[in-house]
Amino acid sequence: MTDVKPMRADARRNYERLLEEAQRAFAEHGVEASLEEIARRAGVGIGTLYRHFPTRDALLETLLRARFDAQAERARELLTHPEPLNALHAWLAGLGDATGTFRGLVELTADALNDETSRLYESCHAMRDVGSQLVERAKHAGELRQDVTAHELLLLLHAASWAGGHLPGEGGMQRLLALVFEGLRAS
Amino acid sequence: MTDVKPMRADARRNYERLLEEAQRAFAEHGVEASLEEIARRAGVGIGTLYRHFPTRDALLETLLRARFDAQAERARELLTHPEPLNALHAWLAGLGDATGTFRGLVELTADALNDETSRLYESCHAMRDVGSQLVERAKHAGELRQDVTAHELLLLLHAASWAGGHLPGEGGMQRLLALVFEGLRAS
DNA sequence: TTAATATACGGAGGTAGCCTCCGATTGGCT
DNA sequence: AGCCAATCGGAGGCTACCTCCGTATATTAA
Numbered sequence: 405m406t407d408v409k410p411m412r413a414d415a416r417r418n419y420e421r422l423l424e425e426a427q428r429a430f431a432e433h434g435v436e437a438s439l440e441e442i443a444r445r446a447g448v449g450i451g452t453l454y455r456h457f458p459t460r461d462a463l464l465e466t467l468l469r470a471r472f473d474a475q476a477e478r479a480r481e482l483l484t485h486p487e488p489l490n491a492l493h494a495w496l497a498g499l500g501d502a503t504g505t506f507r508g509l510v511e512l513t514a515d516a517l518n519d520e521t522s523r524l525y526e527s528c529h530a531m532r533d534v535g536s537q538l539v540e541r542a543k544h545a546g547e548l549r550q551d552v553t554a555h556e557l558l559l560l561l562h563a564a565s566w567a568g569g570h571l572p573g574e575g576g577m578q579r580l581l582a583l584v585f586e587g588l589r590a591s
Numbered sequence: 592m593t594d595v596k597p598m599r600a601d602a603r604r605n606y607e608r609l610l611e612e613a614q615r616a617f618a619e620h621g622v623e624a625s626l627e628e629i630a631r632r633a634g635v636g637i638g639t640l641y642r643h644f645p646t647r648d649a650l651l652e653t654l655l656r657a658r659f660d661a662q663a664e665r666a667r668e669l670l671t672h673p674e675p676l677n678a679l680h681a682w683l684a685g686l687g688d689a690t691g692t693f694r695g696l697v698e699l700t701a702d703a704l705n706d707e708t709s710r711l712y713e714s715c716h717a718m719r720d721v722g723s724q725l726v727e728r729a730k731h732a733g734e735l736r737q738d739v740t741a742h743e744l745l746l747l748l749h750a751a752s753w754a755g756g757h758l759p760g761e762g763g764m765q766r767l768l769a770l771v772f773e774g775l776r777a778s
Numbered sequence: 779t780t781a782a783t784a785t786a787c788g789g790a791g792g793t794a795g796c797c798t799c800c801g802a803t804t805g806g807c808t
Numbered sequence: 809a810g811c812c813a814a815t816c817g818g819a820g821g822c823t824a825c826c827t828c829c830g831t832a833t834a835t836t837a838a
Contacts, residue, residue, distance in 0.1 A: 518758070638828085
């Protein structure tokens with residue numbers, strides 16, 4: 405299976421230039437950056453962009469998948485961390501940073517979790533599932549309130565990340581996450 | 592001062608029709624609803640819309656100002672409520688409902704708090720100032736953590752409201768707010 | 779009632795972004 | 809060199825934003 409024919413040389417070249425410019429554009433203008441400008445800056449017709457990436461989500465997904473996978477991997481590592489609650493906190497903090505890289509990305513990932521037709525659905529859920537293990541571990545260790553679900557926690561993280569993005573200075577998300585997190589310790 | 596000439600009859604008629612349709616459109620399509628469609632539905636040229644409301648914010652502000660004022664008034668009432676923390680919670684819950692009426696409204700109000708040039712800045716701050724008194728009262732009664740600021744609380748509410756809007760079912764915001772709130776009780 | 783005028787109207791037109799479609803081009807293979 | 813499938817590019821149709829100005833009308837004064 406999955407024996408994909410190698411791309412033609414020009415196609416591969418364009419594909420990569422598009423990804424580079426998309427990364428720049430999204431970082432600078434948020435996830436709503438103009439696709440036509442991305443194509444322009446990549447020195448490519450708009451049709452070429454759409455052939456390689458039929459939707460904006462497809463383009464974003466290609467850029468983000470590696471990052472999502474890295475987060476899942478990090479969760480797996482943290483499962484052996486000696487302090488379950490701190491491990492969970494650290495993981496969420498990292499995730500928050502990741503979703504803060506592009507303006508508008510939080511909205512996207514939060515929605516993706518509830519939209520099975522989204523191209524990001526799969527990666528998001530994979531990540532959430534590993535995260536759940538961190539949550540369960542913290543609960544089992546008696547360090548986290550029993551009545552909080554992984555889903556809620558992830559949502560709260562997204563919320564904190566969103567709020568951080570709507571604050572003037574830096575580090576807003578971390579402050580809020582810490583605040584919320586402190587209140588979720590088992591009492 | 593403020594002796595505004597009465598509007599010409601046709602102008603007043605159009606002004607009101609525009610507000611009606613804007614209310615409908617924003618409720619249905621969120622704050623990004625098409626202005627041209629609003630004008631169309633109001634049976635008015637696009638130029639007329641822009642003359643009455645030079646920007647989207649101006650239109651939104653006119654629709655929202657009354658609502659903001661009502662929230663401030665509600666805060667004043669709650670200042671005499673016998674249970675300071677519950678009063679605060681109730682106020683925030685009401686505010687959360689209000690910002691949930693239009694899709695995208697939370698983003699708008701959250702940004703308005705940090706943008707002095709926004710037309711909503713004034714109303715938002717007025718509201719926040721009254722809310723602060725509720726916060727201080729709860730702290731003074733020893734029911735709320737001392738290290739939380741009104742600004743943070745409002746931000747957390749916005750965050751919860753945002754998250755609630757990105758959840759499938761109803762009542763998501765209330766659930767999250769309760770969760771966060773419980774963690775903020777004085778210990 | 780009518781005429782004069784300040785006020786308000788409407789939509790054409792320029793800009794930009796989305797996305798599709800298909801004739802033109804080109805890489806890779808023989 | 810020559811063929812053909814793979815790929816490209818951008819024109820074109822759509823929607824939305826916002827401005828500008830010739831036209832229409834409500835109001836007031838005569």
